[in-house]
Amino acid sequence: MNQPKTLAIYPLGNPSEAELLDELKKTLQSAYPSLSSLGWSEFSERAIDRFLLNESRHGNSGLSQNKHFSHLSSGEKRRALFSQLIQEAPEVLLLVSPLESLDPANRAYFLEELHKLSSQCWIIQVLHRPDFLLPWTAEELDFDLRYRQLAPHQNKARSTEFANAIQAKGLPEFAEQKVPQQFDSLIEMKGLELHYGNRCILQDIHWRVKTHEFWELSGPNGSGKSSLISLITGDNPQGYGQPYSLFGRKRGSGESVWEIKSHIGYFTPVQLQGFGGYQNALEVLLSGYYDSVGLYQLPSDRQLRIARQWLDLLQIPLKNAFRNLSQGQQRLVMTARAFLKQPPLLILDEPTWGLDPEQVALFVELVNLMYKESDASLIYVSHHPEQGLKPTHRIQLIPHEEGSIANTYIVE
Numbered sequence: 001m002n003q004p005k006t007l008a009i010y011p012l013g014n015p016s017e018a019e020l021l022d023e024l025k026k027t028l029q030s031a032y033p034s035l036s037s038l039g040w041s042e043f044s045e046r047a048i049d050r051f052l053l054n055e056s057r058h059g060n061s062g063l064s065q066n067k068h069f070s071h072l073s074s075g076e077k078r079r080a081l082f083s084q085l086i087q088e089a090p091e092v093l094l095l096v097s098p099l100e101s102l103d104p105a106n107r108a109y110f111l112e113e114l115h116k117l118s119s120q121c122w123i124i125q126v127l128h129r130p131d132f133l134l135p136w137t138a139e140e141l142d143f144d145l146r147y148r149q150l151a152p153h154q155n156k157a158r159s160t161e162f163a164n165a166i167q168a169k170g171l172p173e174f175a176e177q178k179v180p181q182q183f184d185s186l187i188e189m190k191g192l193e194l195h196y197g198n199r200c201i202l203q204d205i206h207w208r209v210k211t212h213e214f215w216e217l218s219g220p221n222g223s224g225k226s227s228l229i230s231l232i233t234g235d236n237p238q239g240y241g242q243p244y245s246l247f248g249r250k251r252g253s254g255e256s257v258w259e260i261k262s263h264i265g266y267f268t269p270v271q272l273q274g275f276g277g278y279q280n281a282l283e284v285l286l287s288g289y290y291d292s293v294g295l296y297q298l299p300s301d302r303q304l305r306i307a308r309q310w311l312d313l314l315q316i317p318l319k320n321a322f323r324n325l326s327q328g329q330q331r332l333v334m335t336a337r338a339f340l341k342q343p344p345l346l347i348l349d350e351p352t353w354g355l356d357p358e359q360v361a362l363f364v365e366l367v368n369l370m371y372k373e374s375d376a377s378l379i380y381v382s383h384h385p386e387q388g389l390k391p392t393h394r395i396q397l398i399p400h401e402e403g404s405i406a407n408t409y410i411v412e
């Protein structure tokens with residue numbers, strides 16, 4: 001048997017994950033025939049989705065023992081899947097962006113375990129950007145799905161051409177006249193706490209977000225970032241009776257979740273699970289005007305024109321089925337969708353996951369422009385500060401036994 005290798009594969013041409021992985025596997029098996037007789041394990045979003053589906057159908061994902069798999073944070077889910085896979089002594093481990101969305105401690109754990117495995121197991125990383133390449137990688141290859149071809153990786157510099165074009169063009173016009181902001185504070189938390197069962201996740205959080213501020217929210221995996229966001233979007237029932245106000249109104253004072261949501265444009269990659277049907281990119285984008293998952297209303301000519309301008313700006317074909325777009329393209333459409341209705345508050349939760357370097361540069365330009373050209377406040381949740389993003393404020397969650405605390409500060 002050939003000595004196992006660690007490979008890195010960069011997909012070309014924006015394929016979706018489902019299309020990509022099956023074809024990549026076949027192409028690798030013909031390029032390295034010894035791979036055909038080996039057992040493959042997969043670390044990917046679709047593998048995580050399968051465990052989630054198992055849990056919803058059978059009450060048990062088969063992965064995490066003590067907790068519901070669906071209750072784990074995204075980093076905890078990735079770690080649970082990874083730990084299970086490495087225990088099974090795989091012969092070929094196919095991993096999609098294995099080190100993304102992880103905090104430094106989890107990244108170190110993944111690196112160490114993968115390094116130990118690499119002497120007896122093929123490790124195939126599918127990467128969108130070279131930032132997290134495993135340092136002992138033997139070969140870097142580009143994979144072109146259209147021709148089922150592997151070729152030596154062309155190490156393109158982070159191209160800013162696309163991003164520069166956006167900067168030159170500016171954002172598409174807005175659908176409505178700008179309404180002056182009527183809120184002094186969009187969010188005001190005065191000693192907020194969050195518990196799940198006996199466990200305190202967040203303790204004594206004090207946080208004020210005013211009009212036109214750009215916040216970066218960070219913290220290790222499981223520190224409570226998504227939970228904090230769910231209290232702001234009205235999705236967490238534990239918000240009732242807590243000491244905080246949203247858009248000038250005390251939480252739990254008779255406001256509906258839909259009223260809260262009408263002030264917020266929100267994108268988190270988990271939402272993509274709801275967009276698996278046959279809608280095209282234009283329909284998905286337009287649904288942002290109505291806060292609906294599908295498009296059930298007839299958009300105005302103006303809305304249609306603006307949505308087309310957005311897709312043109314992002315260089316995304318409007319008639320393509322949304323689910324056939326690459327992860328990166330889907331995320332860009334969803335970011336624009338969240339912004340389309342001109343919300344006072346725009347929340348982007350790990351939006352750069354799955355973007356290639358060119359798309360990251362585009363995204364950074366886009367978000368900076370969204371902040372500059374509107375009155376919106378932004379909350380950007382991330383594990384890695386993106387080079388070029390210009391937050392004005394930071395909030396960091398710091399884990400403690402009794403629940404995470406928050407440090408807030410102004411960026412100099």
Ligand SMILES: Nc1ncnc2c1ncn2[C@@H]1O[C@H](COP(=O)(O)OP(=O)(O)OP(=O)(O)O)[C@@H](O)[C@H]1O
Pocket residue numbers: 071072073074075076196201219220221222223224225226227228
């Ligand atoms: N519904 C729930 N029931 C019980 N525990 C939960 C629930 N939702 C989240 N948790 C737990 O709360 C903690 C915080 O989760 P959260 O998703 O907010 O973290 P996070 O900071 O967003 O993490 P990541 O960076 O991994 O996405 C985690 O330990 C998670 O397991």
